[in-house]
Amino acid sequence: MTAPESSAPRLRGRPRSPATDAAIIEAALRLLEEGASLGGLSIEGIAREAGVGKATVYRRWPGKEALMLDVLRSLEEPSPEPAGVSVRDDLVTILEFMRRRGLAKRNSALLRSVITQMHAHKELWRAYDENVIAARRACLRAVLRRGRESGEIRADVDLELLADLFTGPMLTRAMLHEWRELPDGLAERIVDTVLEGVSPRR
Amino acid sequence: MTAPESSAPRLRGRPRSPATDAAIIEAALRLLEEGASLGGLSIEGIAREAGVGKATVYRRWPGKEALMLDVLRSLEEPSPEPAGVSVRDDLVTILEFMRRRGLAKRNSALLRSVITQMHAHKELWRAYDENVIAARRACLRAVLRRGRESGEIRADVDLELLADLFTGPMLTRAMLHEWRELPDGLAERIVDTVLEGVSPRR
Known part of the structure; x- marks a missing residue:
């Protein structure tokens, strides 16, 4: 379990656990490597590949664009x-x-x-x-x-x-x-x- | 009717009649303007749009690439x-x-x-x-x-x-x-x- 939402300031895309962040980014990279298109990727699909819930992804990134920016930065x-x-x-x-x-x-x-x-x-x-x-x-x-x-x-x-x-x-x-x-x-x-x-x- | 094939040296893409050339290029431009993709254009479709036979196009251009180059040049x-x-x-x-x-x-x-x-x-x-x-x-x-x-x-x-x-x-x-x-x-x-x-x- 992560810390309760209310204890942290509500910053968009603020990382909570670097390991979970990395796992989500790696899941997106894996899907792209397997031939998924940027347009075809969804938060849902990435969450599934990373083995986390959609809410876990949305707590870190407000949407697909913000997540994709970090995916690109990781490259x-x-x-x-x-x-x-x-x-x-x-x-x-x-x-x-x-x-x-x-x-x-x-x-x-x-x-x-x-x-x-x-x-x-x-x-x-x-x-x-x-x-x-x-x-x-x-x-x-x-x-x-x-x-x-x-x-x-x-x-x-x-x-x-x-x-x-x-x-x-x-x-x-x-x-x-x-x-x-x-x-x-x-x-x-x-x-x-x-x-x-x-x-x-x- | 155009002059018999054998009287002219066989040069690839050599223009025979500037008016027919222009009509074919304009037909290709019309199709592109109507939303046809470069990949979707065919010599057959361009010939039809220009009101000429396929052979008339091929006498001027050896293939679609050569024709497309002239289409681009015309722009x-x-x-x-x-x-x-x-x-x-x-x-x-x-x-x-x-x-x-x-x-x-x-x-x-x-x-x-x-x-x-x-x-x-x-x-x-x-x-x-x-x-x-x-x-x-x-x-x-x-x-x-x-x-x-x-x-x-x-x-x-x-x-x-x-x-x-x-x-x-x-x-x-x-x-x-x-x-x-x-x-x-x-x-x-x-x-x-x-x-x-x-x-x-x-």
Whole structure:
């Protein structure tokens, strides 16, 4: 038996027992691995596979979308925390994470299938964007702002464009052109070349 | 009646009458607009819609993939021919084409549906890549090589990386992050900032 409901603040999706959480997430992953589609998965089916009641799942996640976000998070490396010393190095850390994520997607049929399906589910995609990607975007923006303040980055280029210049080349290779290589050192090369520019310095 | 088969060299997909070609392509577009899927379209169905015999279609296109490529081409602006004077201006021409293509995809439900479906059809996607995209890639590479020879671009950055640095930021906005704006002047800003670099010039 778990502690009585009323003793804990009512937070949506707050975990009660990490072991039960993990069992539920693993049950969802097992179903996906066996070929279930994201659309076809139900809280009921996941609860059955995990050997728990539906109420146990709903105590942890308000609905399928929230649960699926945690399922997806369980497949991904956690986003890195930039060290906050050199802006150049922090940008490399962020791009290296994108490179590794691209490699992971190529190497895992499950991750690939879940990401592809998620793009087709508008609600899930929005939830993922608002919960996972938004935090990464905020982290990148903070690094770029710091770079402008420290003088490592020119002050006359807007933040949106800056973000695209650094991440666009990596995103294109990792997510759009999946037949392209993602070699070691690519993050460093992109960051250094964007910082330096490709026309000869006078 | 068309001219006897034997009088013309047997070229695959060689057009015999532009009006019949156009009628067949328009028939395919009509079916797609009415909600037919790429997978569901057949040469037979397209011929029927166009009011011609199957053999008339096959005299022009060896199969559905080749016909679909021309259907897609009919929806897109032709790729631009760079003027060949300044490498900077040629890069702007290429990126501006990408920007307009991104806008077109956003503004046409038909184009959007066809492109999305094409991504899901491996064979068709490969054919499109080999026939349409490859020519654009070759054009970009030729401009970049010219830039290295003329000294407008540093010689120590490899061509693959150069191509990604210029096109990645635009591709990310136009194709991957479809909620982002594609304002006038974006092509120029990307090209100039990548050429110049984002760290302050000493």
